[in-house]
Amino acid sequence: MNQTEKLWNSDYCKVMAGNFMLFFAFYVLTPLLPLYLSEHFGATKDMIGMVLSGYTVTALMFRPFSGCVVDSFPRKTVLMVCYGAFAIFFAGYLAAGTLLAFTILRTLHGGPFGALTVANSAVAIDVLPSSRRTEGIGFYGLSNNLSMAIAPSVGIWLYNTTHSFELLFWVALVVAFIGWGIDSRVKIRKSQADAPTLKFQFSWDRFFLLRGWLIGLNMVCFGFCFGVLSNYIAIYGKETLGITGGTGTYFLLCAMGLMMSRIQGRKALGRGLLTHNAGEGMLISLVGYTIFILLPTLASVMPASYSFLTFVGYYGSALLIGLGNGHMWPAFQNMTINVAPNSQRGTANSTILVSWDVGMGLGVLLGGVIAEYMGYDAAFWAVAVVNAVGVIMYFMRTRNFFLSRNLNENVR
16 A cells, blocks of 8 residues: 555644644633633523524534635635634633623634634545545544543643633643644645635535535534533533533543544444444434433432432443444535535535534524523433434435435445
């Protein structure tokens, strides 16, 4: 096998490292921002949901345009501009002295984040040999998973040790600039990417991959579930389950499940079994969410064993949700890419990310509203319903939708 056929070439490793730094800077703050808004600004539950959802909404707005820009201009240039802007915004958090100022900064920050994730993913695809692309996309997600495993625990430990949100913002700022430096060393050969057009060619299909619309809609359901879980688990665990200090461990186990799934599912992805991986993953996640949501019910059914069952169910659900999402995400990403021509890789990536963002944003916003008026139990029961709808949609419609539009005969 020559150098160009190697999966773990140096540029691919650099892009993965840059992606790790990007998501580390993001996840080191994620579980603590609701607490920061509540303690520092006295924000209510629904206000917290509105503030945090602004980030996702802006990312959602930028991603369709980002796909078009990535496909129209040199991807390395787009990548470096987006990464630099993403890093600089963390400095703004340090200066924000009011809830309004923080809300504006947090909302605007979603723009470079949304564009950056599209650009970095497109560059990762460009530096992968075509014969290893399906497998490489699966492994690319490990950098996200590893950051999810480490960053929340690091952030929570730093806060518990120093009680300083300012320190957390500095950590995110420094890590983001390190990631920028790593990505700046990536080299994209002309043979690895289609030549950019250097101009915009207006078409709706340049902003959202219409050929993959149902795959995206299905992903919205799963994004909603994780949006509620990732943003409200700390408060829910403390107020409803009586679990304090377990959020970092929960994210660690979730990320371990994600990493296990990437290793376990490598052979299936290598053989192009995308629909199999997607179906298996969403069923595993559904079991995990169901266990998590049923935990309060155990208090009334088996009060004597509640502490033990809560412990096992709480952390066991993290492993299952991580394992399921780890099978599902690379399968859905590959499905979207394989219904698109090569000239629309950026658009394909932005489409699946936009779909996830829509779900995440709805989860953060509606989760906060439901929690405010009906309690966190109701918010997480909504997760169970939406997740089940997503599973049913996939097996009834989305799987056949993909197979009928697939452009790559090597995957199914």
